[in-house]
Amino acid sequence: MKVTIRDVAKEAGVAPSTVSRVLSNSERISEETKAKVREAIKKLNFKPNAIARSLANNKTQTLGIMLPNEIENSFSNPFFIQVMQGISLYASQYHYYVMYAFAKDKKDELKYVKELTDNRRVDGIVILKAEVQDKTIAYLQEMKFPFVVIGHPEKLDETLWVDNDNIDATYRVTEELIKCGHRTIGFVGANTEWAVSKDRYEGYKRALQAYGIDLNERYIYHGKEFNELTGEEAAKRLVELDELTAIITTDDLIAVGIKHYFDEVGIDSKELIGFNNTAIGAYQNPPLSSVDINAEKLGWYAGKLIIGQLEEKRQEQTHYIVETEFIKRKSK
Amino acid sequence: MKVTIRDVAKEAGVAPSTVSRVLSNSERISEETKAKVREAIKKLNFKPNAIARSLANNKTQTLGIMLPNEIENSFSNPFFIQVMQGISLYASQYHYYVMYAFAKDKKDELKYVKELTDNRRVDGIVILKAEVQDKTIAYLQEMKFPFVVIGHPEKLDETLWVDNDNIDATYRVTEELIKCGHRTIGFVGANTEWAVSKDRYEGYKRALQAYGIDLNERYIYHGKEFNELTGEEAAKRLVELDELTAIITTDDLIAVGIKHYFDEVGIDSKELIGFNNTAIGAYQNPPLSSVDINAEKLGWYAGKLIIGQLEEKRQEQTHYIVETEFIKRKSK
DNA sequence: CTGAAAGCGCTTACAG
DNA sequence: CTGAAAGCGCTTACAG
Numbered sequence: 001m002k003v004t005i006r007d008v009a010k011e012a013g014v015a016p017s018t019v020s021r022v023l024s025n026s027e028r029i030s031e032e033t034k035a036k037v038r039e040a041i042k043k044l045n046f047k048p049n050a051i052a053r054s055l056a057n058n059k060t061q062t063l064g065i066m067l068p069n070e071i072e073n074s075f076s077n078p079f080f081i082q083v084m085q086g087i088s089l090y091a092s093q094y095h096y097y098v099m100y101a102f103a104k105d106k107k108d109e110l111k112y113v114k115e116l117t118d119n120r121r122v123d124g125i126v127i128l129k130a131e132v133q134d135k136t137i138a139y140l141q142e143m144k145f146p147f148v149v150i151g152h153p154e155k156l157d158e159t160l161w162v163d164n165d166n167i168d169a170t171y172r173v174t175e176e177l178i179k180c181g182h183r184t185i186g187f188v189g190a191n192t193e194w195a196v197s198k199d200r201y202e203g204y205k206r207a208l209q210a211y212g213i214d215l216n217e218r219y220i221y222h223g224k225e226f227n228e229l230t231g232e233e234a235a236k237r238l239v240e241l242d243e244l245t246a247i248i249t250t251d252d253l254i255a256v257g258i259k260h261y262f263d264e265v266g267i268d269s270k271e272l273i274g275f276n277n278t279a280i281g282a283y284q285n286p287p288l289s290s291v292d293i294n295a296e297k298l299g300w301y302a303g304k305l306i307i308g309q310l311e312e313k314r315q316e317q318t319h320y321i322v323e324t325e326f327i328k329r330k331s332k
Numbered sequence: 333m334k335v336t337i338r339d340v341a342k343e344a345g346v347a348p349s350t351v352s353r354v355l356s357n358s359e360r361i362s363e364e365t366k367a368k369v370r371e372a373i374k375k376l377n378f379k380p381n382a383i384a385r386s387l388a389n390n391k392t393q394t395l396g397i398m399l400p401n402e403i404e405n406s407f408s409n410p411f412f413i414q415v416m417q418g419i420s421l422y423a424s425q426y427h428y429y430v431m432y433a434f435a436k437d438k439k440d441e442l443k444y445v446k447e448l449t450d451n452r453r454v455d456g457i458v459i460l461k462a463e464v465q466d467k468t469i470a471y472l473q474e475m476k477f478p479f480v481v482i483g484h485p486e487k488l489d490e491t492l493w494v495d496n497d498n499i500d501a502t503y504r505v506t507e508e509l510i511k512c513g514h515r516t517i518g519f520v521g522a523n524t525e526w527a528v529s530k531d532r533y534e535g536y537k538r539a540l541q542a543y544g545i546d547l548n549e550r551y552i553y554h555g556k557e558f559n560e561l562t563g564e565e566a567a568k569r570l571v572e573l574d575e576l577t578a579i580i581t582t583d584d585l586i587a588v589g590i591k592h593y594f595d596e597v598g599i600d601s602k603e604l605i606g607f608n609n610t611a612i613g614a615y616q617n618p619p620l621s622s623v624d625i626n627a628e629k630l631g632w633y634a635g636k637l638i639i640g641q642l643e644e645k646r647q648e649q650t651h652y653i654v655e656t657e658f659i660k661r662k663s664k
Numbered sequence: 665c666t667g668a669a670a671g672c673g674c675t676t677a678c679a680g
Numbered sequence: 681c682t683g684a685a686a687g688c689g690c691t692t693a694c695a696g
Contacts, residue, residue: 004689015667020691028665047450051386052689055672060383062431069417081413085401088434097453099394099431102420119382121429228615253615260617280615283560283585285592336673347683352675360681384673387688 003044012040023048062097063087063306064122066109066136068129069102077278079295080128083150086299087126094307096123110136117145124306126150148306150298152195160305162320164293166196169324170203170248171210173273173291176326177246178211182271186219186247188234188254190226197222200250200275219244226250231257239265246271252281255288277327287329297322335376344372355380394429395419395638396454398441398468400461401434409610411627412460415482418631419458426639428455442468449477456638458482480638482630484527492637494652496625498528501656502535502580503542505605505623508658509578510543514603518551518579520566520586522558529554532582532607551576558582563589571597578603584613587620609659619661629654 005023009016014037021029022037040046054060065087067080088098099122103109109127113136116122124146127136137159140147148160177185187204189197201222208215221237223230231254238244239262249255252274259272274281274290281288301320309315337355341348346369353361354369361369372378386392397419399412420430431454435441441459445468448454456478459468469491472479480492509517519536521529533554540547553569555562563586570576571594581587584606591604606613606622613620633652641647 002689005691006689016689017668017691018666021666024691026665030665033665049387049689050451050453051383051392052672053691054383055381055387055674056689056691058672078410084432085434088432092433097431097433099429100416100420101424101429102417116429118379121382256615263617278611280611283588283612283616285595285616334673337675338673348673349675349684350682353682356675362681365681381673384688385675387690388673388675390688 002049003046005046005048007044008037008040008046011044012037058120059310060121060123061095062099062122063091063124063126063303064099064101064113064116065126066112066128067100067102068109069104077276079276079293082295083128083299083302086296086301087303088299089296090300090303091307094311096303096307106135110139113139117143123310124148126302126306146306146309148302148309150302158318160302160309160315160318162298162301162305162322164298164324165321166199166324167203167206169275169291169293169326170200170250171207172203172324173248173326174204174207175211176328177248177271177273178207178213180271182246183213184216184219184241184243184245185213186221186234186238186241186244187249188221188223188231188238188247188258189250190223190230190254192222197250204248223254227253228257228260230254231259232261234258235261239267244270246273248273250275252276252278252288252290255290256280256284259284259288271330277325282329289329290327292325292327294322294324334381335378337378337380339376340369340372340378343376344369390452391642392453392455393427394431394454395423395456395458395635396431396433396445396448397458398444398460399432399434400441401436409608411608411625414627415460415631415634418628418633419635420631421628422632422635423639426643428635428639438467442471445471449475455642456480458634458638478638478641480634480641482634490650492634492641492647492650494630494633494637494654496630496656497653498531498656499535499538501607501623501625501658502532502582503539504535504656505580505658506536506539507543508660509580509603509605510539510545512603514578515545516548516551516573516575516577517545518553518566518570518573518576519581520553520555520563520570520579520590521582522555522562522586524554529582536580555586559585560589560592562586563591564593566590567593571599576602578605580605582607584608584610584620584622587622588612588616591616591620603662609657614661621661622659624657624659626654626656 005016005019008019014033018029018033019037022034065084084100091098101112103112113125125140127147127149129151137149150162152163174185187201189201192198192201205215218241221234223233235258247258247270255272255274272288274288277290277292281290301322337348337351340351346365350361350365351369354366397416416432423430433444435444445457457472459479459481461483469481482494484495506517519533521533524530524533537547550573553566555565567590579590579602587604587606604620606620609622609624613622633654
């Protein structure tokens, strides 16, 4: 029924090993033989069995990506699907396939990763959102299993990673606002125990400093989560500060929270900047300015790094910094 | 290095075939032998190689899901990621893995599906958004390759599918509005050549009829796409109809388009209903009522159908209708 | 440049 | 209840 390499060999009058070499386009096969074999392949409509190939050469040509199972997050944020898209687009160029799994928590993630690696279903793993003491990363390192992390891992050496430069991102946004004449710029972020929060705050501070503007603690609010509530809480404090002409936030949801509160009390004079460039922000009225983090590119480069390592072993580049883009939507 | 079934056999003092039978928990192996083998497995930390197993029994335990590569869509709509989540959650229960790929267009999708099936990388395929004359479906049918489609396929017989009941969805929304006292209800949808559009319009019509309300063509607008522009165009027409107390739309983006236009001209007296329950709608001010289509459940049942077929061959159930949920957010 | 043979790590009739 | 053997469909040293 199913046509195998044997059938092709018989048809072409060569040995199976020769057919195999033609498939991998070996240089040691003459052009005539190749032509003969290829004809037979076409005639019989032969398709190599990927599984058999995998078993023989110990390569699955597939990547595994672990997704956090945070409904709320994936609900409002296209980040994950864009990352997945980027990886897939890169991978398919190199004939790699991508498996995904949603992990309920970090423990579940580790369980999954063990499954995937133990059973040799994948050649490499992509991890998202590394924690400070990441168990999965520790495991993968110990096993010497190829992986790449999207987001800053703890120890940079010897691990492949790709991330945005979050310091630079808010630095540039702040700078842009300053250049537009703003001098009293607020900042609203989430928990600064997270690297992302810390970095975005850092960029804001550095820009103010660079332009000789004093940091005013009253203009700053550090909430807990990247959500609307944080925005609302901040808005209640900031609403009294009439001198504030612009507010930078670290997430569109935070900005939306502020905006909704301001809408209610009738304030529409402040420049509000979101982050992550989500549809939620883009479809506010008026649309929110935001910072695009290029999630698809993050995925693309993650694919590039891991496949690079799998194919070449020796790697020059061990990480990529993906640029962010300030999207101005509202001209006041 | 890598421990195989041979090593376990040696350790336990049995034949490799016996170890294999213990792995699959064969009934023909005595409990003592099982215990002995399991101990050896534990001692050596043996993990069966999934690829070898796949080759031997011709089952990959993996599903392939084809995603349309529509950036804009996945950007604003969590549909895809939710479907993927649902499939994955179901699949993992049965130790199935899921591969995904983004297809640029239908032609690309077919190419991918051929790759996956030709190379025997997957046991079954999940297709999203079937077209009327779907080439991929035709191919899969011809090949007799197991698949399931999310969304109504053309020929229902013998193909597995899962979908919402879109007629019922708008019927219930319309009914709800009528029960709240609305008598002049508008409807704004996209191109009625698509089944989804047609069905949602149908549900609206039927509800009106059921409650003895005449259909008024002036209250109805059929745009082109499921987007903001359609909403704006509709709003320009409907804005003059003061008697309209509510408007049902077939997408949150359409509703948002209407809302933004109404905001500008200062109308906030009409009940506006979105569809798909996206974050965009939820974070409008005030938040939009919408219809949740339960994308995760669509995925879950798709997984259930395809895995059911793969495991049992004979299938009682060939489709599932996933209920929708009317989410009321704004109480006027 | 090509072939025969062994091997990748499992499973599964077949035999007992 | 268990084992020896063949097989799944490829690849790749080894030999020539």
